[in-house]
Amino acid sequence: MVVSTISGSSPLSYSNGTTIPLSTFSSNSFVNVEKGDPVAFRSYWEKMREECTIEIKGDEWMSYFGDTNNLCWYMVPQMRDAILRLHDMVGNAVTKDKFLVLGTGSSQLYQALLYALSSLEPSDRPINVVAAAPYYSEYKDATDILQSRLFQWTGDAALYDKCEPYMEVVTSPNNPDGTLRVPVVNSGAKGKVIYDLAYYWPQYTPIIYEADHDVMLFTFSKCTGHAGSRIGWAFVTDIEVAKKMIRFVHLNSIGVSKESQIRAAKIIGVICDGYQNLKFIESDRLFFYYSKRLMKERWEKFKGAVEQSKVFTLTKYPTSYCHFNKDLSEQYPAFAWLKCVEGIEDGESYLEKLKIRTRGGKRFGVDTKYVRISMIGTDDEFIKLCTRLSNAKRE
Amino acid sequence: MVVSTISGSSPLSYSNGTTIPLSTFSSNSFVNVEKGDPVAFRSYWEKMREECTIEIKGDEWMSYFGDTNNLCWYMVPQMRDAILRLHDMVGNAVTKDKFLVLGTGSSQLYQALLYALSSLEPSDRPINVVAAAPYYSEYKDATDILQSRLFQWTGDAALYDKCEPYMEVVTSPNNPDGTLRVPVVNSGAKGKVIYDLAYYWPQYTPIIYEADHDVMLFTFSKCTGHAGSRIGWAFVTDIEVAKKMIRFVHLNSIGVSKESQIRAAKIIGVICDGYQNLKFIESDRLFFYYSKRLMKERWEKFKGAVEQSKVFTLTKYPTSYCHFNKDLSEQYPAFAWLKCVEGIEDGESYLEKLKIRTRGGKRFGVDTKYVRISMIGTDDEFIKLCTRLSNAKRE
Structure with missing residues (x-):
């Protein structure tokens, strides 16, 4: 049946230049660390x-x-209970006196928030949406795809100097560079802040405080690695914002897959049981212990490869006290953010020659000296990445 | 935990006036036939x-x-195969030489289509989106929610007389009135047609031909009754339209729940196995036989109640030959469309007094003499509906 498939073996190309190679794993092919598919935790x-x-x-x-007793009428009680239990255990977010809104991944909730926050403050101009560079490359595209009159992408928050209302997206730890972030707009204008806390989990960063903001986004994908489920959630303090978001999800997809909710609730339950009922004596059976160790090992190996290459420098991260793990720890971000040394202008092209497919700085609002590399792909990909990187030579 | 729940027992109210009563089932409460939750087939x-x-x-x-070999990279092969097998068996759509695009319900694909069709023909004005009244009430809201510069809701297709590009949504059988539809715009302007075939399944209508249009939408919810899964699909002939739709689903929700896909594939497989492997001798074990009989029984009972009431008249449907069931049959739409007799101006208010909650004509672009009633709710609801309706008396 030829229906719906593309014949041939060339990569699928998208309008934004993203490509999906059809064979990522054969030895001569590209190692694809461009996407952030979080399959590292499958083991x-x-x-x-x-x-x-x-x-x-x-x-x-x-x-x-x-x-039907919940404002978020499409969320099953098991899902709600699991999310609250997880945050309660990890201590990464204050959930009390907040409304929980479920989404088809946090992508859908990002758009629900743009709608909610902009439509609650009607204006004759679109509200400016900003994020400090380097910022997550999909924010821009997701903001502007429908050319809304309610909001528009305006770029780097650090450069924002308009006296017009704005929304600032603060991703912390940040995608692509892993840094911990705070709002940076300082224009004196009226603004709302969306905290995207997708990576604020103990395997990536020490849990340094219980986040307590008016608008916080989380996603199941980056927490446990189950990206296929498309489960995300938001905590918001304002019931009007919550209602508008739910209205958006209603019109956009009439709720969120019940099957995904049941599965996510189960998986989160197993994680929490591990810690709370002390079912497992081997700490390797505890999810955040296992996943943090995996990230740490990968980062150590990766740093070695980068040093050997002498072509790139890496972002440096502070050591902090983790209230969840009760120890001092470095950060092990889901992405590495590399900067080329003097004399190399385009990191993405340079790595393409080494058959490493990455996402270049331009997509993140900075220059081509930077590249983002996924640290959460398969073991195979990761090993190949390190091998090729350590063999890199100055041209 | 007070988080995220609403205390009290008042109905949840939405900005568009929709309400969700917290207790639909107690004997003095409203019977809610306003929504189209397709739970009738649960038995x-x-x-x-x-x-x-x-x-x-x-x-x-x-x-x-x-x-990754499919243009629609987030669709699992089992899902694709099941959808193609189902259409092949039912004979309600030509799938050959078309691209299959999966969505989080057909709602998401409706928006993906608005984006795809409008952005492929750039214009300095939003493209007009029309549908012949009475039209599905959510089209308007879903079209205008983000105030896109690409498209805008323009209302009744029958009244469209502009010389500007347009998109016409043809829902057939139609929601709310169950009629079979064809495009009606006759302005001479350039237009695209979106066929929403959500109800083009044998339990609702004879399958009179194999639909073969450039853009066709289907949804799992109304086919099998599994609305909680949020699975919809589109067949499109133009690869550029398919690519744009996939790009929309990518930015909107990064694909569609894998759990829902696996379950929908399984359920569709069981339906097809029933027919194709002749596993079941009792025809009551065949889904479309069972569900059509259920719809027929409900419609007969309902018609009796309406006649007894002497307050409403019903849409009349033709009898046609069904190529799937190989028999002559009436239509048994998922919704009944009632018109008040002379002297009653507002059907929704009238039925509210009988403790029947319906959706009035205004929401569908026509006058208040009309109301839509769900025929696919629970047995309990349906029985109460008929009892209250047959007891209706002229004021």
Whole structure:
């Protein structure tokens, strides 16, 4: 059946230049560390595969509704309870006196927030949306795709000097560079802040405080690695913002997959059980212990490869006290952010020649000397990445 | 925990006036036939619950990607195969030489299409989006929610007389009135047609021809009743349209829940197995036989109640030959469309007094004499609806 498939073996090209190679793994092909598919933690879930198994029968979860007593009517109680339990255990966010809004990944909630925050303060001009560079490359595209009259992408928050209302997206730890962030706009104008805390989990960064902001976004994908489930959530303090977001999700997709909710609830439950019921004596059976160790090992290996290459420098991260792990720790971000040494102008092209596919600085609002590299791909990809990187030579 | 729940027992109110009563089922409360939650077929799935059970282990379906060889990279092969098999069996759509695009329900794909079709023909004015009244009430809201510069809701297609490009949504069978539809715009302007075939399944209408249009939308919710899964799909002939739609789904939600895809594939597989492998001798075990009989029984009971009421008249439907069932049959739409008799001006208010909550004509672009009533709610709701309706008396 030829329907719906593309013949041939060339990469699929998208309008923004993103490509998906059809064979990432053959030895002569590219190692693709351009995307952020978080499959690194699969080895953990393989060990836990039976404990985490869900079963859904033919007649279950058929309705659009998950809980008609909840403002977020499409969210099932199990999902809500699991999310609250997880934050309570990790201590990375204050959930009390906040509204929990579920989304089809945090991407959908980002757009729900743009809608909610802009439509609650009607203006005759679109509200400016900014983020400090380097910023997550998809924010711009997701903001501008429908050319809304409510909001528009305006670029680097550090350069924002208009006296017009704005929304600032603060991603902390930041994608692409892993740094911990605070708002930077200083124009005196009225602004709202969206905290994207996708990477504020113990495997990536010490949990240094319990985040307590008016608008916070989280995603299941980067927490546990289950990106295929498309589960994200937001905590918001203002009920009007929550209602508008839910209205957006209603019109956009009439809620969020019940199957994904049931599975995410189960998986989060298994993580929390591990810690709270002391089921596992080996600490390797504890998710954040395992995943942090994996990130640490990868980062150590990666730093070695980068040093050997003598072509790139790496962002430096501070050591902080982690309230969850009760120890001093470095950060191990989901992405590495490399800067070329003097004399190399285009990191992405340079690495293309080494058959390493990365995402260049331009996509993140900075110059081509920078590249972003995923640290959360498969073991295979990661090993190849380090080998090729350590063999890099100055041209 | 007070987080995220609303205390009290008042209905949840939305900005568009939609309400969700917290207790639909107590005897003095409203019977809510305002929404289209398709739970009527649950009795079938209860019988099939074991055959349809899916099991997903902890390490499965973790990636964003479903099939990197497919243009629609987030769709798993099982999902694609099931959709093609179903249409092949039912004969309600030509799938050959078309691109299959998966969405988080057809709502998401509706928006993906507005984006795709409008952005492929850049214009300095928003493209007008029209549908013949009475039209599905959510089209307007979904079109205008972000105040896009690419497209705008323009209302009744029958009144469209501008010489500007347009998109016409043809819902057939139509929501709310169940009629079979063709495009109606006759302005001479250049237009694209979106066929929403959500209800073009044998339980609702005879399958009179194999639909073969450039843009066709389908949804799992109304086909099998599994609305909680949020699975919809589109067939499009133009690869550029398909690419743009996939780009939209990418930015909107980075694909579609893998758990939902696995479950939908399983359920569709069980339906097709029933017919194709002749596993079941009792025809009541065949989904479309069962669901059509259920719809027919409900419609007969409902028509009796409406006649007794002497307050409303019903849309009349033709009898046609169904190529799937190989018989002559009436239509049994998912919604009933009632018109008040002379002297009653507001059907929704009238029925509110009878404690029947419906959606009035105004929401569908026509006058208040009309109301839409869901025929696919629970048995309880349906029985109460008929009882209250047959007791209706002229004021």
